[in-house]
Amino acid sequence: MAEHIGVYPGTFDPITRGHLDIIERGLKLFDILIVAVASNLSKTPLFDVAERVEMISEAIKGYPNVRVESFDSLLIDYVRQKKAATVLRGLRVISDFEYEFQMALINRKLDPDIETVFMMTAENYASVSSRFIKEIAMLGGEVGAFVTPEVEKRLRLKNSLMKGGR
Numbered sequence: 001m002a003e004h005i006g007v008y009p010g011t012f013d014p015i016t017r018g019h020l021d022i023i024e025r026g027l028k029l030f031d032i033l034i035v036a037v038a039s040n041l042s043k044t045p046l047f048d049v050a051e052r053v054e055m056i057s058e059a060i061k062g063y064p065n066v067r068v069e070s071f072d073s074l075l076i077d078y079v080r081q082k083k084a085a086t087v088l089r090g091l092r093v094i095s096d097f098e099y100e101f102q103m104a105l106i107n108r109k110l111d112p113d114i115e116t117v118f119m120m121t122a123e124n125y126a127s128v129s130s131r132f133i134k135e136i137a138m139l140g141g142e143v144g145a146f147v148t149p150e151v152e153k154r155l156r157l158k159n160s161l162m163k164g165g166r
């Protein structure tokens with residue numbers, strides 16, 4: 001039987017324990033899960049693509065069926081190129097829904113054969129977002145509960161580099 005490949009796309013700036021929770025859940029649905037780091041975003045990320053990929057590689061070391069890659073094309077084209085048929089996204093709170101719903105509908109228009117599936121995060125990660133973690137870390141706050149030790153280290157380093165650069 002053909003392998004069932006899922007693609008979990010996002011900015012991952014940086015990867016959080018909430019993302020890892022979705023990855024673990026996704027592994028129950030897919031034989032192979034590709035974490036796909038979007039590089040062509042209008043957002044200005046704190047970490048460049050290579051740094052984001054490195055942090056994810058470190059975080060997924062214990063999962064043999066998870067891979068990480070970056071992509072700069074249209075998501076749907078990337079998913080087809082990977083011979084995957086499913087996009088995985090995480091949902092935390094109601095406010096995630098509208099954006100995710102629109103994106104899923106647009107992607108369905110672009111390719112009706114590719115499905116988007118949503119998984120609900122664990123309750124304790126419902127308030128965890130890369131954005132808040134960055135804000136807390138850049139103000140010198142403690143983020144160890146929300147990210148891996150490697151990510152925490154990199155956030156601390158960024159913080160001191162940014163302060164040094166002022």
Ligand code: ADP
Nearest residue numbers: 009010011012013018019089090091121125128
């Ligand atoms: P994007 O900029 O594409 O939304 P993110 O890196 O912020 O990328 O998120 C990628 C996916 O992971 C999105 O589906 C988002 O809803 C989901 N996600 C983000 N944080 C969490 C979390 N704490 N729990 C579950 N899902 C999450």
